[in-house]
Amino acid sequence: xxxxxxxxxxxxxxxxxxxxxxxxxxxxADGSLVRAPGHGTSTGTNPPTGTGNPSDGKGPGGxxxxxxxxxxxxxxx
Amino acid sequence: MTDGSRPVVVVTNLDDATTDLVLAELHGxxxxxxxxxxxxxxxxxxxxxxxxxxGWSGTLxxxxxxxxxxHARSLLYRRPSGFAFPHLEAQDARFAVGQAxxxxxxxxxxxPDCLYVNHPNRIGDAEFKPAGLAAAVQSxxxxxxxxxxxxxxxxxxxxERYAPVLYKPLNVPVYLRDGVSCTVSVEPVxxxxxxxxxxxxxxxxxxxxxxxxxxxxxVIGRKVFSxxxxxxxxxxxxxxxxxxxxxxxxxxxxxxxxxxxxxxFGLVFGAFDFAVTEEGNWTFLECNPSGQWxxxxxxxxxxxxxAFADLxxxxxxx
Numbered sequence: 001x002x003x004x005x006x007x008x009x010x011x012x013x014x015x016x017x018x019x020x021x022x023x024x025x026x027x028x029a030d031g032s033l034v035r036a037p038g039h040g041t042s043t044g045t046n047p048p049t050g051t052g053n054p055s056d057g058k059g060p061g062g063x064x065x066x067x068x069x070x071x072x073x074x075x076x077x
Numbered sequence: 078m079t080d081g082s083r084p085v086v087v088v089t090n091l092d093d094a095t096t097d098l099v100l101a102e103l104h105g106x107x108x109x110x111x112x113x114x115x116x117x118x119x120x121x122x123x124x125x126x127x128x129x130x131x132g133w134s135g136t137l138x139x140x141x142x143x144x145x146x147x148h149a150r151s152l153l154y155r156r157p158s159g160f161a162f163p164h165l166e167a168q169d170a171r172f173a174v175g176q177a178x179x180x181x182x183x184x185x186x187x188x189p190d191c192l193y194v195n196h197p198n199r200i201g202d203a204e205f206k207p208a209g210l211a212a213a214v215q216s217x218x219x220x221x222x223x224x225x226x227x228x229x230x231x232x233x234x235x236x237e238r239y240a241p242v243l244y245k246p247l248n249v250p251v252y253l254r255d256g257v258s259c260t261v262s263v264e265p266v267x268x269x270x271x272x273x274x275x276x277x278x279x280x281x282x283x284x285x286x287x288x289x290x291x292x293x294x295x296v297i298g299r300k301v302f303s304x305x306x307x308x309x310x311x312x313x314x315x316x317x318x319x320x321x322x323x324x325x326x327x328x329x330x331x332x333x334x335x336x337x338x339x340x341x342f343g344l345v346f347g348a349f350d351f352a353v354t355e356e357g358n359w360t361f362l363e364c365n366p367s368g369q370w371x372x373x374x375x376x377x378x379x380x381x382x383x384a385f386a387d388l389x390x391x392x393x394x395x
Contacts, residue, residue, distance in 0.1 A: 019141040022104075023104070024091050
């Protein structure tokens with residue numbers, strides 16, 4: 001096991017869903033909007049990241065194979 | 078309800094920039110969207126549904142939206158964080174997770190007249206590498222010599238016969254070391270490195286394809302986007318910043334195999350990885366049914382976000 005390459009540390013402290021667009025907005029400690037992590041870059045594979053993360057579901061956020069966690073597929077088939 | 082007012086449903090975690098790009102596009106087209114994460118349940122997510130002759134109908138309520146389940150035109154299933162009940166003790170949490178998965182999770186896999194991109198259960202099927210390789214062979218792709226085993230002798234014989242070979246994990250769960258997310262480094266292995274520890278669990282070994290470049294082909298509905306990636310790495314996914322990207326056309330026989338592969342699993346989206354040999358042959362490595370793709374639009378200008386939005390907006394099987 002080796003660490004994923006480090007990605008730039010995100011400068012946001014909080015993320016929330018924008019009611020109108022249903023996209024995520026990232027806020028700093030003062031509640032100001034900051035740039036979304038990963039947008040416009042192809043670098044960084046240490047999840048969670050943005051558009052440049054083809055590590056594909058291996059991050060803490062995603063189904064990691066072996067059956068989906070939220071639906072009908074049990075893990076040890 | 079008119080087709081135009083039927084919502085696109087999005088199930089993913091909060092930190093998903095690829096999905097945000099698609100949702101911004103849908104917002105610009107005035108297509109209604111309802112987004113939530115399974116991890117929001119039950120604190121911020123409630124639902125009730127009844128089964129009728131036409132199928133399940135009912136309401137799912139998020140902090141910002143109310144969804145009539147039977148009106149969903151399409152459902153984008155990406156990377157929900159997973160049902161969790163951290164306030165419960167382990168046994169009770171396991172029970173509650175099971176009820177949530179089979180209840181809400183099962184409901185979300187059973188919506189009437191809804192295009193799944195992709196269906197969660199089909200994603201689950203396609204994430205098994207042995208199933209993917211079997212489908213690849215049946216679809217006419219060339220694949221590298223591959224061995225599945227937990228027997229040392231078989232592994233050593235394979236490593237000698239097909240040298241150089243590599244070890245690939247069959248599944249990469251979250252693996253934290255001192256809080257840092259880790260993965261298995263894909264590196265060549267030799268027969269003398271393979272000891273009795275091979276017996277400890279299942280392993281996948283594969284002959285290394287003598288490649289001159291990698292190709293990532295993203296299929297979105299009926300649209301096929303192939304990008305040639307030049308790097309000096311065995312696994313380009315671990316070495317960003319030293320790559321060059323170029324949009325390339327997809328050979329017709331490969332295109333036919335792509336759709337055959339997706340059809341076998343019932344998928345409408347797939348991120349395929351190929352190794353290209355000096356002769357220009359494409360060798361199938363894997364297909365990820367939930368792969369990332371948006372950075373390739375950044376690199377090449379291929380209109381992938383728009384294609385993805387088209388698929389979800391249309392809501393019919395491509």
